[in-house]
Amino acid sequence: MCGIVGYIGDRKAFPILVNGLKRLEYRGYDSSGVALAQDGEIAVYKKQGMVVAMEEHALANNTSGSTGIAHTRWATHGQPSDENAHPHVSNSGNLVLVHNGIIENYQSLKDLLKGKGYTFHSETDTEVLVNFIEYVQKEEGCKLRKAVRLALTQVIGAYAVCIYDKNRPEEIVVAKLGSPLVIGLGVNEKFVGSDATPFLEYTKDAIYLEDGEMACLTAEGEVSIRMIESDVSVDPTIHALQMDLESIEKGGYDYFMMKEIYEQPRAIYDTFRGRLLPEQGMIKMSGLEEYADKFRNADRIIMTACGTSWHSALVAEYLFEEFARIPVEVEYGSEFRYRNPIIRKNDIVIAISQSGETADTLAAIKMAKAAGAMVFGICNVPGSTISRETHAGAYTHAGPEIGVASTKAFTSQVTVLTMMALELGKIRGEFSTSEYRALINELSVIPKKVEKVLESKEHIEKISGLYKDASNALYLGRGVNFPIALEGALKLKEISYIHAEGYPAAEMKHGPIALIDENMPVVVVAPNNGHYEKLVSNVQEVKAREGKVIAIVTEGDTEVINSADHVIEIPETLEALTPLLTVIPLQLLSYYIAVMRGCDVDRPRNLAKSVTVE
Numbered sequence: 001m002c003g004i005v006g007y008i009g010d011r012k013a014f015p016i017l018v019n020g021l022k023r024l025e026y027r028g029y030d031s032s033g034v035a036l037a038q039d040g041e042i043a044v045y046k047k048q049g050m051v052v053a054m055e056e057h058a059l060a061n062n063t064s065g066s067t068g069i070a071h072t073r074w075a076t077h078g079q080p081s082d083e084n085a086h087p088h089v090s091n092s093g094n095l096v097l098v099h100n101g102i103i104e105n106y107q108s109l110k111d112l113l114k115g116k117g118y119t120f121h122s123e124t125d126t127e128v129l130v131n132f133i134e135y136v137q138k139e140e141g142c143k144l145r146k147a148v149r150l151a152l153t154q155v156i157g158a159y160a161v162c163i164y165d166k167n168r169p170e171e172i173v174v175a176k177l178g179s180p181l182v183i184g185l186g187v188n189e190k191f192v193g194s195d196a197t198p199f200l201e202y203t204k205d206a207i208y209l210e211d212g213e214m215a216c217l218t219a220e221g222e223v224s225i226r227m228i229e230s231d232v233s234v235d236p237t238i239h240a241l242q243m244d245l246e247s248i249e250k251g252g253y254d255y256f257m258m259k260e261i262y263e264q265p266r267a268i269y270d271t272f273r274g275r276l277l278p279e280q281g282m283i284k285m286s287g288l289e290e291y292a293d294k295f296r297n298a299d300r301i302i303m304t305a306c307g308t309s310w311h312s313a314l315v316a317e318y319l320f321e322e323f324a325r326i327p328v329e330v331e332y333g334s335e336f337r338y339r340n341p342i343i344r345k346n347d348i349v350i351a352i353s354q355s356g357e358t359a360d361t362l363a364a365i366k367m368a369k370a371a372g373a374m375v376f377g378i379c380n381v382p383g384s385t386i387s388r389e390t391h392a393g394a395y396t397h398a399g400p401e402i403g404v405a406s407t408k409a410f411t412s413q414v415t416v417l418t419m420m421a422l423e424l425g426k427i428r429g430e431f432s433t434s435e436y437r438a439l440i441n442e443l444s445v446i447p448k449k450v451e452k453v454l455e456s457k458e459h460i461e462k463i464s465g466l467y468k469d470a471s472n473a474l475y476l477g478r479g480v481n482f483p484i485a486l487e488g489a490l491k492l493k494e495i496s497y498i499h500a501e502g503y504p505a506a507e508m509k510h511g512p513i514a515l516i517d518e519n520m521p522v523v524v525v526a527p528n529n530g531h532y533e534k535l536v537s538n539v540q541e542v543k544a545r546e547g548k549v550i551a552i553v554t555e556g557d558t559e560v561i562n563s564a565d566h567v568i569e570i571p572e573t574l575e576a577l578t579p580l581l582t583v584i585p586l587q588l589l590s591y592y593i594a595v596m597r598g599c600d601v602d603r604p605r606n607l608a609k610s611v612t613v614e
């Protein structure tokens, strides 16, 4: 939530900052702003709405500075407005700051500052923070770096901050606790970003600041990192970025979401490449091998995640229990962290997160670690906080996912989790070599089958046209496709704002059936597997109440096709792998419906890609 960018060097900062903000808009798009050091002053331009609105406003003015900081906001304290947009300037006019996170004790700090005569022009916690730093600086008579450090030791909450003093624009100070912050190292220039995308075209050398660290950046000097609490110096680790520019651009698609839906065959393939070895009949996952004994002897696996990643955990619950015969519990990060869960020494916690930054998942990990559990992370963003906080893990190799609605990250997570379930089944001696090999072989051809599903695009677009004005929708599935029903419903509601609910198909009779009438579209995930006959009956129950059935079926279906209003076919595959195919039509359905309703698919209202506040 919220994206921050910074630049110090010899180029014009403004274009770098604005392009960086546009790449970080997935993190929030309520308002944006920049502050530039020019002519001994701080020029601040901010506007409610998308970055482009602020850009136009700024370009009508002077944007010549070569030190600057910028921000795109997902509102927490105070509604979206020009006043609440960052950057925020301190009362003296000397300090300017951008912030991603939440200062929980901002009210008490604000009261203290008010008592000292400070005034406020916004409702934000950030304006409190910049003034608190100024207050500390005045009290201590110290340099900005020390003032930031001392102030942050008194702050409760989460932050990534970027601040400079108009009288010393040759230095930017950054600090991090709980929200991400990356420093890009150029020749005679430094960059700052909430992720590395703002500076990809300038440098591939980056330092990921760790929690509790701060750094002083000058254009030419070394980056000096110190711990906020202890002031102890830390040696920076420089990472070589693997990302390229092409992977974060739309490549001719109208929306990132569609590009990412279409990238799924490649994303799934990249995720199993080098790990799934069908010729040798084996799976090799280094993170798993390292902890093979722990997994072999595990009594229970707890999976924790949020949103779509939680749905991939639910899919995995079926697969792990089926193949590895390990009891699995799936927990929302937000619930797990605030319960007093029983974690035993032979439990393993698997945390799943596309961004690797989700605050609730991260807090759940910390809690599990503190309780002595081994924590295994599944993340898509290399170097993200969760990937660093976990003992071991496996990356999904989906590539950057920019659309707020998660698509390729989901299928990549399911791919990793499927491989894990198979491998654990083997390690624990739970299934036959022939079954194991059959699953490996079939997984290796799933990318081709996803391509086949994508060929139904036009058919799905037509169906979407018929239901774009619906007010509600039901999604039903059974077994491993019940989580796919949940995921389909989430996709529809988050990007088209149609109320949708996912249910295990059998639960329909226990309540939701009362909602069904001729206006209710019911999406039934009904591939030809162990639950097929029961789903045929569920479809008939919906039809008996005049509901409209859109069914996802296997090619060659003979029964659902007779009663459903529309069918969308997927190729035949093994039951355990059907989620990787059945979810694709549901993604396309929600995409087309949202586009037809005039929604901004990549930036749905009130949402942000990376939820770094709880």
Ligand code: M6R
Residues within 6 Å of the ligand: 306, 307, 308, 309, 310, 352, 353, 354, 355, 356, 357, 358, 361, 404, 405, 406, 407, 490, 494, 609, 610, 611
């Ligand atoms: O980055 P994460 O996977 O941890 O994010 C979790 C959720 O915020 C995310 O999946 C969210 O539900 C998506 N918008 C769903 O499309």
